[in-house]
Amino acid sequence: MGLSLLTLAQVNLKYRLLSAYSLSPDASVNKTKTTLYIFDSAESLNEIFTRSTPAPKQATAPNFTKETAIGIVLPPTNTLPKISISRVFVQDSTLTIRYIRMKDTSQTKTIQPVKIQPTLLLAIPRQTVLKTRLIENGKLIQTIRSNDDK
Secondary structure, three states: OOOHHHHHHHEEEOOOEOOOOOEEEOOOOOOOOOOEEEEHHHHHHHHEEOOOOOOOOOOOOOHHHHEEEEEOOOOOOOOOOEEEEEEEEEEEEEEEEEEEEEHHHHHOOOOOOEEEEEEEEEEOOOOOOOOOEEEEEEEEEEEEEEOOOO
C-alpha cells in the first residue's frame, strides 16, 4: 500500500533537449565537478550559455513563459563522454534530473588535443519546487534549494 502511494506522488515530466548552445567562455563554472543550473529567463541562460551563430535550422530555444531551462556542465575532459537523460520527475516538491554518463568507446583511441567541457541543456514545463537534485549514474551529485526571497 505504501509503495503505491509513493508511485502516485511521483510525476514524470516531459523534457526536450535544446540545441545550438555552447558554454560561454565567461561563464562562472566549477572546473572540478559537475554543475547544475536552473534558468527561468533568457538573461540568466545567456550568462552561462551562448547561442550558436548562425543558428542551425533545427535550433531550439526555451519558451520561458511556459518552460524552465536546465543546464548540466561536466568537468573538462580530453575524452568526450556520452551523456543522456534517463528521467526527469517531481516528487514531494523536489525536481530530480537523472542522467547517464558513459565512456564513449567509439572514441577511446581518439583523445582530443584540447580539453572539452561537455554540457547538456534541456527544457521542462515550468514547475514550482523547493529543491532540485542532479543524479549521475544513480549517485547524487548536487542539490539546489529554491531561493524564494520574494
